[in-house]
Amino acid sequence: MKTLAVIPAYNEVTRIAAVIKQARPYVNDVIVVDDGSTDGTAKAARDAGAIVLQHVENCGAGAATMTGVEGARAMGAEALITLDADGQHDPEDIPALLKPVRDGSADIVFANRFGQRNRIPFIRRLFNGIGNFVTFAATGRWIRDSQCGFKVFGPKALRDIDLRMSGFEFCTEIVRESVQHRWKIAEVPIKVIYSEYTLAKGQSFAHGVKTALKILLRSFLR
Amino acid sequence: MILTPYQIIAPLIALVAIIYAWNLVMRHRKTLWEAALWTIFWGAIAYIAIEPNSIDYITIATGIHDRENAVLVTFLGILFFIVFYLVMRLESLEQRQTRLIRKMALKETGLEDQRE
Numbered sequence: 001m002k003t004l005a006v007i008p009a010y011n012e013v014t015r016i017a018a019v020i021k022q023a024r025p026y027v028n029d030v031i032v033v034d035d036g037s038t039d040g041t042a043k044a045a046r047d048a049g050a051i052v053l054q055h056v057e058n059c060g061a062g063a064a065t066m067t068g069v070e071g072a073r074a075m076g077a078e079a080l081i082t083l084d085a086d087g088q089h090d091p092e093d094i095p096a097l098l099k100p101v102r103d104g105s106a107d108i109v110f111a112n113r114f115g116q117r118n119r120i121p122f123i124r125r126l127f128n129g130i131g132n133f134v135t136f137a138a139t140g141r142w143i144r145d146s147q148c149g150f151k152v153f154g155p156k157a158l159r160d161i162d163l164r165m166s167g168f169e170f171c172t173e174i175v176r177e178s179v180q181h182r183w184k185i186a187e188v189p190i191k192v193i194y195s196e197y198t199l200a201k202g203q204s205f206a207h208g209v210k211t212a213l214k215i216l217l218r219s220f221l222r
Numbered sequence: 223m224i225l226t227p228y229q230i231i232a233p234l235i236a237l238v239a240i241i242y243a244w245n246l247v248m249r250h251r252k253t254l255w256e257a258a259l260w261t262i263f264w265g266a267i268a269y270i271a272i273e274p275n276s277i278d279y280i281t282i283a284t285g286i287h288d289r290e291n292a293v294l295v296t297f298l299g300i301l302f303f304i305v306f307y308l309v310m311r312l313e314s315l316e317q318r319q320t321r322l323i324r325k326m327a328l329k330e331t332g333l334e335d336q337r338e
Binding site: 056059063067 | 306309324326328330
């Protein structure tokens with residue numbers, strides 16, 4: 001099964017090379033979508049051996065992920081892994097995430113950062129809980145960690161998916177797509193590595209509220 | 223019971239909105255969940271139009287006493303809807319821009335979507 005990794009990245013020059021190198025042993029190729037970075041992320045990714053798709057403007061994590069999906073389709077991928085560029089996901093978890101897709105029991109696999117004894121700050125747990133609730137209100141499906149960027153798409157999900165939301169709302173949109181296209185889902189506990197760097201990269205409360213409103217409004221008016 | 227024009231028009235608009243939502247479900251553009259939420263929302267509008275007394279407790283809480291005020295509030299709701307609709311249109315323009323940027327990125331790398 002031809003498996004590609006897609007890493008949406010925005011100003012991650014200090015982290016991207018390490019993430020690519022750690023992910024490479026588990027996949028056929030790594031696609032980095034440089035989302036209008038101004039710090040040389042694209043060059044660092046290319047030097048580390050990734051295929052780089054470059055947005056000329058910053059469009060958001062959702063838009064970058066969909067660009068990666070389109071690129072992977074064009075390369076004939078059968079399965080796709082998405083992971084964050086800041087190094088918070090451990091690529092050693094990739095085989096466990098891929099297993100349900102490889103054995104045909106799932107079309108999409110959601111990683112679950114809360115399924116293991118990870119040291120996650122309370123505020124992060126709270127925001128993720130709110131994100132899960134908003135996702136449930138908008139889609140009717142409960143996912144234990146709906147806002148995690150670490151996912152695996154099997155052949156059916158890779159063929160069907162069509163993300164329209166540009167920002168961080170895309171995580172909820174993926175859950176909606178799983179309902180819409182009746183994908184079989186699986187959830188796999190993973191390790192998560194939080195550092196000062198990854199925590200500083202998180203969304204602000206105001207941005208979270210805006211995202212939640214957009215999701216609810218969009219699901220209602222769609 | 224004598225029905226006012228508002229009591230006839232509001233449920234008709236609600237009916238059209240509900241039929242439209244389920245039509246989108248049939249065309250796989252809306253999920254069952256979204257259509258259910260939409261049905262509850264417009265169903266409530268129709269019910270309140272036909273049975274204005276059903277929201278007496280809101281009258282106590284908000285001070286909206288008569289039908290004229292209720293019509294005013296309804297039209298404020300419609301104005302909100304129009305604003306949100308415009309927001310959605312802006313978003314669709316943003317999506318068009320994103321698609322353009324995506325195509326440029328894929329073309330530059332020689333990975334244009336082969337389905338197009």
